[in-house]
Amino acid sequence: MKPDIVILALLPLALAACSGPAPDLPYGPPQQLMAAHVEPYAQTYWQSVKFESELMPDGTVENREYEPDSDAEWEEVRAAAAHLREMSDVLESPAYAEGRGPAWMTYAAGLGEAALAAEQAAQARDPDAVFTAGGNLYNVCRACHQTYPPAELEAEGGTVDDVPQG
Incomplete structure (x- = not known):
């Protein structure tokens, strides 16, 4: 075999070795x-x-307010915000950020900041602050979804049934 043919035959292997493995996506x-x-x-x-x-059948309006009543319920709210903050770190990791542009990092960091404020509001057991922090979380999520529509992310592969839990 001629040397230039050998080089051409080995080129795809060399390029594959240089590109490294696909990034590990621990949560799919x-x-x-x-x-x-x-x-x-x-x-x-x-x-x-x-x-x-709620508009009742008799024409009256029934208003209801909901907020955590127990230590366990407040802890569940705080833990939910803490988990969101952890997920912002995952979204900022190279495995998830690669190739998505700087907006991805901005939104991921925004999620982390909003989740930290949400966690602090829950820790303080302040229903008004939790409500406000929830609105801020929603705004970050909505802005990100406008730039990165969920349908486009889903096209990257996998189904919700394939999701690793934990």
Whole structure:
């Protein structure tokens, strides 16, 4: 075999070796991470403090306020915010940030900042602060989803059923 043919034959192997392995995505593709970790904990937080009005059949309006009643419920809210903060670190990792541009890092950091404030509000057991922090979390999530639509992240592979839990 001629030397230049050998070089051409080995070129794909050399390029593959230089590019390194695909990044490890410990929670699966971004859509899976969101479905299994970010969204459920965000929902836990958002549902912890809320105000609802319902129009009753007799025409009156019934107003209801919800907030945690026990130490365990407040701890669940705090833990949900702490988990969101941890997920922001995962989203900022090279495995998840690679190739997504600087906006990804901005939103991931924004999630971390909003989650830290949410955790502090829950720790203080301040329903008004929890409500406000929940709105801030929502705004970060919505802004990110406008730039990175969930359907596009889902196209990267995997299904929600493939999500590693934990």
